[in-house]
Amino acid sequence: MMMDKKTLLEDGLLEQYMLGELNAKECEQIEQLLLSDTELKAHFNLLEEDFERIGLENTIAPPEFVKSQLLDAIKPPKSKDTLIVALQKDTNTKFYLGIAASVTALLLVGSFWMYSQLNDVQQQLQTVEVNNTELNTTIETLNTELERNNTFFKGIVNADTEQYILSGNDLMPNAKVISYINHKAKSVVINTERLPELDADHDYQMWADVEGEMINMGIISKDKTLMTMAYIDHTESLNITIEAAGGNDHPTVERLVTNVYLR
Amino acid sequence: MHLSYFLSAFIYIYTVMLDMDEHHFTFGKSLTLMQNDSKLIELLRIKDERALSALYDKYSGAIYSVILKMIRDEGKAQDLLQQTFMTVWEKAESYDINKGRFYTWVYRIAKNKTLNVLRKNNPLIQTDDFSVYNKKEEAISIDPEYLELNGAVSTLEAHHKEAIELVYFKGLTHREAHKAMNVPLGTFKSYIRQALKKLRETYVETLSFMLLILNAL
Numbered sequence: 001m002m003m004d005k006k007t008l009l010e011d012g013l014l015e016q017y018m019l020g021e022l023n024a025k026e027c028e029q030i031e032q033l034l035l036s037d038t039e040l041k042a043h044f045n046l047l048e049e050d051f052e053r054i055g056l057e058n059t060i061a062p063p064e065f066v067k068s069q070l071l072d073a074i075k076p077p078k079s080k081d082t083l084i085v086a087l088q089k090d091t092n093t094k095f096y097l098g099i100a101a102s103v104t105a106l107l108l109v110g111s112f113w114m115y116s117q118l119n120d121v122q123q124q125l126q127t128v129e130v131n132n133t134e135l136n137t138t139i140e141t142l143n144t145e146l147e148r149n150n151t152f153f154k155g156i157v158n159a160d161t162e163q164y165i166l167s168g169n170d171l172m173p174n175a176k177v178i179s180y181i182n183h184k185a186k187s188v189v190i191n192t193e194r195l196p197e198l199d200a201d202h203d204y205q206m207w208a209d210v211e212g213e214m215i216n217m218g219i220i221s222k223d224k225t226l227m228t229m230a231y232i233d234h235t236e237s238l239n240i241t242i243e244a245a246g247g248n249d250h251p252t253v254e255r256l257v258t259n260v261y262l263r
Numbered sequence: 264m265h266l267s268y269f270l271s272a273f274i275y276i277y278t279v280m281l282d283m284d285e286h287h288f289t290f291g292k293s294l295t296l297m298q299n300d301s302k303l304i305e306l307l308r309i310k311d312e313r314a315l316s317a318l319y320d321k322y323s324g325a326i327y328s329v330i331l332k333m334i335r336d337e338g339k340a341q342d343l344l345q346q347t348f349m350t351v352w353e354k355a356e357s358y359d360i361n362k363g364r365f366y367t368w369v370y371r372i373a374k375n376k377t378l379n380v381l382r383k384n385n386p387l388i389q390t391d392d393f394s395v396y397n398k399k400e401e402a403i404s405i406d407p408e409y410l411e412l413n414g415a416v417s418t419l420e421a422h423h424k425e426a427i428e429l430v431y432f433k434g435l436t437h438r439e440a441h442k443a444m445n446v447p448l449g450t451f452k453s454y455i456r457q458a459l460k461k462l463r464e465t466y467v468e469t470l471s472f473m474l475l476i477l478n479a480l
Contacts, residue, residue: 012437012452015459018363020371021436031362044363050462052325052366054431057414059324060331066341067319071312073345074352 005040008033014044018051152189152226160184166238166258172196175258179229179238186231188217193225198242204257205247207239208232214239219247237261300365307355315352322366323348326373328409332432333377335405343380347373374434381434415465416458423458426451 008014008030016022017030034041155161161182168175176194181187195204204220206229217229220240239259241251306314326347330340350372358368411417416427422444429440441451 010452010456012455015430015455016437018367019430019436020374046463047459048364048367050459050466051370051431052364053466054414054416054427054462055322055325055329055366055370057416058328058412058432060328060409061324062327062341062344066327066345067316067323070319070345070348070352071316073349074312074315 005033005037008040009043014040014047018044018048149226152228155182155185155187155189156180158182158185162263164238164260164262166240166260168258169256171255172257175240177240177258179260181231181235181262186233188229188231189226190220190229191226192220195220195240198222201245202242203245203247204240205243205251207241207251208235209237209239209259210234211236214251216247216249219243235262301360304355304358304360304365307352310352310355315348318351318365319348322369325366326369329370329432329434330373330377331405331409332428333374333434334381335410337405337409339380343373343376346376350376378434415462415469418465419458419461423454423461426454427458427462430455 013022013026013030017027022030034044161180164179164181166175166177166179174194175196178191180189180191190206192204198204203222206217206220207214208217208230209215210232211234215232215235217232217238220229221227237259239251240257241248241253242255242257243252300318303314303317307318323344327340327344330343330347331337334340334343347369351369354372358365412424412428412432416424416431419427425444426440429435429443430437433440435443437451437455438448441448444451444454446454
């Protein structure tokens with residue numbers, strides 16, 4: 001665009017410049033002309049002055065709140081306020097964190113308690129199981145014993161049972177063995193309660209005398225007071241000798257401690 | 264013609280004198296305030312809120328008037344006014360007092376902001392299709408008092424007044440405005456030139472008349 005003073009004035013370019021209608025390049029050219037030409041600058045000053053005057057003559061008062069909003073908007077954000085908000089947020093977070101931590105802690109403690117309880121219960125259960133097994137064993141033992149005792153009792157109290165007492169001879173004057181013989185049931189039960197104890201190397205052995213021959217009836221157990229011995233037909237007498245531990249095939253007659261003849 | 268013009272100028276002065284206590288006594292007021300502008304602008308540059316407050320008090324009415332006449336919506340105009348002065352606050356450093364008056368600078372900011380809003384609302388605005396613009400104008404209702412022109416410009420002949428109104432108050436470019444008035448661009452430019460010349464004369468006469476009265480008093 002050719003820019004001289006005349007064009008500028010006639011074309012209304014100064015007005016357009018003032019109103020911001022021109023592009024950057026045109027603005028620059030006009031600004032340079034205004035700098036160099038004082039007359040033109042004076043003209044522009046009047047133009048602007050009138051423009052402002054027209055504007056001020058047409059004032060419409062805006063509502064008061066626009067100004068107060070504007071002044072509020074330009075105020076730098078109060079760091080104090082921000083800080084309070086931040087702190088509040090922080091406190092809230094801490095509060096919720098605190099609750100969460102408490103709940104977690106409670107759960108943990110609860111879990112530990114439950115775990116220890118579980119362990120206790122398991123131990124108790126084990127004890128109970130052991131006890132139960134022991135009791136069962138005891139019951140079994142007792143039952144066996146009862147059964148045995150019943151058998152002995154029945155055998156002893158039976159009407160067909162005959163009682164023979166073997167008293168100790170000179171070798172063992174204090175010895176006394178009671179024997180119960182049932183010829184019908186073919187059973188022999190002896191009570192060795194009063195038989196003196198032997199050392200570990202020796203056992204009492206019982207013999208039946210049948211027509212002059214000594215037949216083994218069995219070794220007398222050291223830990224029982226009542227026991228069954230072998231029944232031998234046609235037994236004439238009962239004899240007890242002291243033998244080496246484990247018994248012997250033939251009785252050591254020199255060590256006969258007691259005997260009894262059957263009726 | 265000259266007599267009626269003088270008469271209208273007299274009436275104008277008379278009104279101004281009557282309203283002396285109010286803001287409408289703009290002539291005297293602007294004279295005193297203009298002297299303070301550079302001081303206020305210096306303070307504005309260093310982010311003095313009182314400077315913004317004073318400059319707002321001085322110019323917000325004129326700027327609000329322009330925005331209202333452009334956008335014809337009080338709520339939007341108030342938003343735009345606030346935004347304009349926000350920009351004034353933020354961009355105070357970029358204002359060059361040697362290139363033009365403070366009012367002109369603020370006016371341009373307000374006009375650009377308002378045009379942006381208008382363009383956003385209707386992309387056809389600022390194109391050659393002025394029927395759209397006119398329809399838009401008719402569609403929005405606003406207190407007609409806000410659209411009336413006061414002061415010296417109201418004493419102009421109708422076509423001069425309209426020409427000034429279109430470019431000074433409605434934000435149209437010269438190229439848009441001549442189409443809106445349905446006259447050739449050259450004719451429109453001469454309307455503007457004549458209108459401004461008459462306004463200048465009015466103001467000069469007003470000034471002499473004022474001085475005369477002041478002397479008499």
